Each structure stands twice: as C-alpha cells, then as structure tokens.
Amino acid sequence: MGKLTIAKSRAITEPGMYHDSPTLYLYVAPGGSKSWVQRITIDGRRHDLGLGGFPLITPEHARRRAAVNRLEVADGKDPLAEKRKAKAPTFKQAALKTYETLRPRWRNDKVAKNWMQQLDRYVFQRFGNMRVDRIGRADVLSILTPIWNTKPETARRVRRSIRSTFSWCQANGFVDINYAGEVIDGGLPTMRALRKNLRALPYQELPEAIETVRASGASRAAKACLEFTILTACRSGEARHAVWSEIDLDERLWTIPAERTKIGREHRQPLSEQAIAVLQDVRDLQDDSGLIFPSPYKKGNPLSNMALTKVLRDNDLADRATVHGFRASFRTWASEKTNADHAVMELSLAHTVGSSVEQAYARSDLLAKRRRLMDQWGAFATGDTAGKVVQLHA
Template structure:
C-alpha cells in the first residue's frame, strides 16, 4: 500500500542488499522507509511521511550504524504515531528549539541587510539586551508566555512609551520569525497582548504643521526650489502618501508594485511592526516614474546624492523646509492630512487611522479597507496638486 501511495514499486531490502547498493538515490524498503545513497557512497535511512497534509523526510540514522531492523522499527513507530494523531516532528522540534536570545539574534541578522542605518541596527539589539533578555533571554521560545512579555513591557509602558512600543515590535518580530520556523504555534506578543497593557500616555511633543489649506502651496514651493531631485521627489511622495519621514526616505524599489499601484512597507520598517500597504494615486505613481533615473545599487527609490548607496539623511527634508521658510517639519504633514480628511471627507475614522498606519483598537475595524483608503488618497492627491477640496 505504501509503495502505491508514493507512486513507486518498492521491494524489501535485506541487510546484504542494502550494503551492496551503490547507485546514488533513494532505494525503497516499503512502508515509507528508504535507504539514501549519496554520491560519495555514504548511506542513511530516510522516512517519507505525510503529516498535516505535508510530506516530511525524517532522518532515521546512518547505515550500517542503524541496521535495517532498527530502521524498520523506527519507521513503524512513526507511522503508528501519525495514525494516532501524534506529531512525528515533535521530538526533533523540541531538540532544536532556540532560546529567545538566540531567536532574537537570528531575527536581527535576517533584518539587518534591509536597514539603512547602523544606528537602527545597534539600537534594535540594545533594547532587547536591556529589557527582554534578562527576563526571557534564556527561555526556549516555546516556553515564552504572554505573561512574560507583559512583565517586560508593563513597567516601561507608561514611563518610556516610545521605547516600549519599539520593544513590543521587536519581540513580536522575533516570535513571528519563530512561527515561520515552526518553533512556536502562536505569537504571544501579537495583537491580543495590547488589550492587557495599560493605556499609553498621550504624546507630549507636537510636530509643527501647516494648516491643510497651505499644503498645496508648500508642495509647489519645494518643487520649485533648488533642492536635489531626490529630496524634492521624496518630499512630494511623503506628502502624497501621508508617510513618516523614515518610511519615505527608506522606500525601496522592491516595495513598489506599480501594477497593483501599491507601496508595501515590510514590518521591520514600520512603527507598529506590521506590514503597511499604501495605495498609490496617480500623482504618487508619477513621482516613482520620475525617480527612475536616480536608481542605483542601493535599491532605494530616493538615494542620497551626497552619500553613495545611502538614504537621504534624517535632517535633509527638515532643513529643506526651514530653508524655504516653511514653519513645519516633515512629520507635520501627516497631521495636515488627518485634519483635512476629518473636515473635508466622509471617510470613516478607521480608514483615516489606517491611512496613517496607526493601530486601530476596535477589533471590528481592523480590516484593510483598501478600497476606501484608495479613494481617500486619490482625493488627497487631487487636493495637494490642485488645491481643490
């Protein structure tokens, strides 16, 4: 039966025939058991088994250290385990489950090539070293619970809100990596944890912003300035998408899908630690097209003209606005957009918040609302480029 399931006819091996096999490949013994002969002549037992709808190749040991009879016994035990609803991979997973520190370091290494700043890379691990590792660093990731994460975040949630938000994002990203590797079944630092955290204090700092009626003139003033093409295009893109400065300056060509007319910002570049899909109106697509001549090896849409393969500096856009006498900072244009959307459109609250990549507390309002957001950004682009409400 097992031979027919795999589409091959498999004869039983003997100890002598197994020892005599020299042709590289898989040689079936029946019952999902195979002897694998490598190109170098070494032999090992492999069991091909279906678990939860997926085929897995389980290593059962080297031959002849594991003789034929023992390999058959191990294969039969795995088949019985699966038939009883057990997990044949559990022992293997348990043996290789990393500690939270090890998983965080692996996550850090996987994200590092995407970061454009050594400062960002350094801070990522520093916050884990200070707050997370003393509590859960040595725990296997499958033993980290929601209470452990709350124990880390709660003491600083009110006193250091920005640090706490970013730390939550990093813990969440680490456990998401663990889920992808099948070390954990659930992300205990996921959205469900937010309801158990105390209220986040209001942000005291206010970013200088223009009244939304002044935005079209400001955009035109920047466009007519002597700033670099990268700076002018980046600023225009930032305003049209209501993005944060770092998100716009770090935009990559790989994040842009012109066919879908979307900008997909990955979790590691977002404040909330979740992918953000930004609908691109015609005016934003035009900016992307105008940026094509700037393309270099960095993959950045708006690379710095002064620093090869690097993004525009954090100060570039702020200085540009100051030099033009505009009493605003780049982040302030998000506030201008939000006020405009509230006063000039009938967009639902959740749609406006999602356009700004803000967390939406209402579980019934967490849908992507992409169609409504696309309409909203189209209206905003028309206002920014023409002044028409």
Template sequence: MADVKAAIERTGPSKRAEKALSAAFVRTVTAPGKYTDGHGLFLKVDTSGAKRWVQRIMIRGKRTEIGMGSASLVTLAEAREAALQNRKLARAGGDPLQSKRASEALLTFEEASRKVHKIHEPTWRNKKHAAQFISTLETYTFPRIGKLKVSEVTTADVLAVLQPIWLEKPETARRVRQRIGTVMKWAVANGWRQDNPADAIAQALPKQDKTQAHRKALPYDKVPEFLDALKASSAGDATKLALELVILTASRSGEVRLAEWSEFDLEQALWTRPAHRMKSKKEHRAPLSPRAVEVLLQARKLGSGEGLVFPGTKYGKPLSDMTLSKLTKALGYDVDVHGFRTSFKTWTQERTNTPRDVSEAALAHTVKDKAEAAYARSDFFEKRRSLMEKWEKFVLGSSAKVIALSV
C-alpha cells in the first residue's frame, strides 16, 4: 500500500499511472502535472502549458531524471524509443545521462539556438515575439558563430557579433546580446559550458547613447491633412481602413492588425480587447467613435465578417505592420504608425482640458505609480467616449480650430 501511495505522489495528479499514454492525450492534455507512460518515462505539463518528456531511471544505483525534450518536438513514439535505449544502456552499466550530454555538447550554436527557441516558444506572449527571437539570431549571429560548437563560443566571438552594431543599432545590439545569453544559460544549465560569454563583455564595449529614440510622430495639426491624403490614395481598401482605425482609436498597430470580429459590439460602439493581446495583460474596453464604427462596417463588407478584421495577403495571417508603415511613407510622411498615438496624446495636452488619467486610459497605458494605481479604479469609459468623439471631429477637419476642448 505504501508503494502505491509513493508512486502516486511521484506522478502528481496523474490518473494514468497504470495506463500507457496515447498520442492524442499528449497533444490535448493541458492540466499541469506528471503523466506516467512506462520505462520511467512521464510527460510533465507545466503551469505555462509547456510539455516536456522526462525519464526517471536508476543509473549505477542512483535514481536520476533525464530530460527527453519538448513534447512539441519529440513524439510519444520517439520518447518511448529513447527511454527504452536509456534503460538498456543503464542495465548494461552505462550512463545514459553522460552519453546524452556528450552527444549534445556537439551541438552548434545555431542548433542550440533553435532548440532554445522551441523550448521557450509556448511561453512567449505572442507569435511575433517568438519569431523575433530566432530571426534576430539568424540575422546577426548565425553568419558569424552559427557553425561553432556551443561549448566553444568565446567572449571574443560574442564581441565579433556585437561590435559592428553596438553603436549603430544599440537597441538591436542589446537584444542580440540578451538572446545569445539566453542560449548560453541553457547550455550552462545542461552542463555543456561552465560560463556564459555574453555576461563578460560589458567592459569590452563602448558606452551606448542611452537617449531613447522616440517614434517619429506627425504634429497633431497635420493629422487631418494626412487623413485626407490617406482617403485619396490608391492603396488597398483594407490597408487604408486599418490605418484610419489606428488613428481614430489611438491604438497600437498590433491591436488593430490582430483584431477579430468577436471583439466588437458595433451596436454599442464598443471594442473589447482581450488581455492576451494587450501590453498591460489586462482586458481593455475601448469606445468607438461614429466614424470608427463606419470604418468597421466598411471593413466587414470586404470579408466574411468572421476571424481577423484585417487579414493579410497570406491566408489566416493578419495585415503586416510593414504594410501600414510603407503606406505612410508612400503618402510622403516620414512618420511611424505608432507615432499617431503621440499625436493624439499631444493634442489632448495642448488642445483639450483632458485629465491625465483619462488620456492615459484612452491610450491603454498602465499606471506605473503604485499609489496612483491603487486609487485608479475607474476606466473613465464615458469620458473616454467623449474624448474620442472630439478627436474624431478634430482629425476629420470639422473642429481643427477649436481651442481647449473640455472632457
């Protein structure tokens, strides 16, 4: 009885301790816990939803756990075969863990990077961030150190990657350094390195200019002119409507490009943005001005009225941020799409009597001051509705000369 209890404790909340897993179960299970298969093999599901194979095995009289890889990369059949081979090797007096480390120590930096990317992919906020992690390494690191063994990459190698971009592209360089460091920490954790070469380079690089490069924004009094040019352009209707909605709602580009029809209640002129797509990780209710509702009604006529509001040219993919950026440049304006939020904020500061709390809520900004956040229980929805309607009138040109509007 004690042995059964111990087995249950080892496997966590699993109800399959005496039953082999199935491929369908591995694919669909989401509840955190350990799910036993056989030969000491079990599937571990983390609270983040990540799934990985682990084998508990006796190696030379000592109980040991061996990581078998992510379930998104290693199938049930492959995990079983590897577990069986480990068991045979251990029974013959060998050490499967040392054998695994010796084999994986031969990984190149590129191979290690792709493994790390796959391991962390389920935990990233969205697909864009996951793609950026590996694309940055592909662009800046693989050409120089991609073919080097991950165990052999030196501080000098990391410097060779970073020096050409450290001052030219400071923000990108910092991200490259951080991502190299992530790969190296993984290598250290797995016993393939003793150090992280990305940690030792601070004194070897010149001091970067910490001045933040602000997004290029259009002066708010030029926004009506921009909208006139936008409406008169020969660009695709979906692209024009998406960019107009960005301006009318003072939204982030991604919030509009990834918007789905299920988020909108056009009768109530309401847009409820889900938490997982918000920078603040909180659901955000956004009031829609009359013209914003018209824009969405026009967009609905262009598609099925289901799924993405602004689908891109590739099936199932959203309109790209680059598409919107190219359009602003094509219209003759050297500004960033994100900069229209700055235009809106400056307008609220200089042309209205809008309280800061209301304008910050309109921009879906998180209140950084803890004391202030404790008192900010309201989302100022009706005040924001009034503000967005006045912003609409301004950018459409009918209120461009009004001074000090009050909310």
C-alpha cells in the first residue's frame, strides 16, 4: 500500500518529489501542478517516466501503471521504448529530420537536392503520411520492385534514402527494424547481371558517389582510403599500404617505393588539394605503424583488400563499380574532358609508356603536367567543376 491517499495528495502544496511506493513519486511543480513520476532503472541507467497528472490519475491508478512498468523491466523490456513508438513521426517527418542530420556532410548541393526529390517522387505519395512504426517490408518492396530492373540506378538511390531514414528512426527508438536494409534482399527481383568490364562508374556520377561514401556509416579509415584512391587514380593496395613517410605535404607529392608498384619502379604521384584534405582529415588516426589508413579492427595492420569493396557494397555501389574501376573512370574523364597528352594520362595511372628503348631515353615523368591533370581531377571528382572541359596548358 502506498503512503499517499487522494486527500494527502491534495493537501501537499510545497514543490518537490514525494515518495509513495517502490519507484513511484508525486511531483509538485513550483506552479502547483501535480503529476506522477516513476524513477526506474533500465539497462543500468535511471530514468524518470511520467505516468500522468493528479488528480486525473489517482494514487491507485498510478501504482498500477508503475507495477506494469516494473514487470516489463524485469522481463527485459523497455517501457520507454513503447512510449517513444507511441510518438513515432510519419515517414515524411522522419525523412526531413534525416535530411537535416545528413545535410552538413554533403558538400555537393546536387546530392542534397536529389535525395529529397527521389523521396518526393517515389516514396511520399505511397507512405509519406504513415507513422514509421506502421511501415513494413511489403510497403518498401511495393516501391522498389517495379523500378528495380527498369530504373536500377534510381532504385538504389531511393532504397538508400529510405534506409537512411529508417536508420535515423532506429537511433531515436521509433522502430526496431530497418525495412530498407538486408531484410528485404530476398524479396527484390534478381538484378540483371552487369558485364565485369562495365563495372567502372561513369565519371559523371562520381561526385555524387563520393558524397554518398562520405555520409555513410563506414569507418573513417575506409571512407578516406577509398576517396584517396579515387582522387589519386592509384591502385587499391598502394593506398591501403601507404605510410606517412611517403608523403610530402609541402610539395603535395606522394612517392610510392618501387617494391609497392606494379611496374617495379618508384612512382611520384602529385596530390591535389582535395587529396591533401583527405590526408589532413585522418592525421589523428596515425599509430606506431605509420600507416595512413590503419585498420580500425587490427591495430598496426592496413585495411584489408575487402575493406574498400565493403564500402561500395554497403552503399549500393558495388554492382556498378569496383575499386579498380575508378581508374577507368579517371581515364575516360581525362580522354573526354581534357586535352591531356596520352603519355600524361598513362603516367598518371603509373602505366609504362612506350617501348623499352623509348623508356630508356625518357628523362621526365612529366610531373608538372600530371599535377595539373590531377588538380583538375580532384576538383571534378568532388563536384567543383562538373561538366567543364579542362584545357591543360603546358
């Protein structure tokens, strides 16, 4: 039996917390209003749960509510979670909150604009006004299935936006399951196979892809390493095993030793401002190994050869791009959008140029010209000069 009766509760006027029974208190506010509060421990943390105002909620009624909550906690449940779900937003409201959260991470306005346009066109009409906790697997599939093979690029982007929104809802306790995640994989049609030699992302889509990777939940090392690999047009292993001693930040130069290059010769790669920015952003990850992009899981080890592929896979990019394919994206861009010489483009990819005799007489690695090309590539890939034809003057 509790300490407080209706009469005693009415008689209390001094502001404060008044104990009634296990975990239950009557709270008297400075203004005189009274309400029931349950102080309960959930997952090792104390929480105050509001149980309603007095006198509408009587002491006996408040005790029953408190008892139900105590039983739920004893059974491993979270009464707070149920209260949060009862206040769940509509999908459109959640999407707008997600947009506000992600927007500062996007440096490209086009990505932000497309994110909302895709939801507005394909999703909001279907379940934009539904509470997120009432949206299920079938609802998401009803949007994605019709366009999964007819508009595959759009379908992937729409799915990514829905998934990001549900991730925000999960983080805020409104839903337990992300119905745009792996749970729907088995319900989607088989994606038409893409020929392997086509799995180089069209360079026009690269700025958006980089923004997507930046905003993803992948580890900082993996995201940065992938972006650095793209911006330098290097091979994945060269970036993953790169160490700080190979970098000259003042000269904006990366010198890859012969034993780590495919051609078996030292290679000097000029670094754009964008590539330098990536390096500066991960300086705090440096450990005793000297690696620029150390594994977050195995101290002192480089990222695994699957780490960058996983970033692509987790962001719905892996079926239309490979890490190595970004070198082809660079080569196509350089051919179509610049007037760079063949030798400049090939040396930028650390390819051998000419016959062995011609190589023996070549005394220059065309560093100055390659620097101009890589500067333009860095600006383009990050969205600064999309669509411009680049004139590279000697």
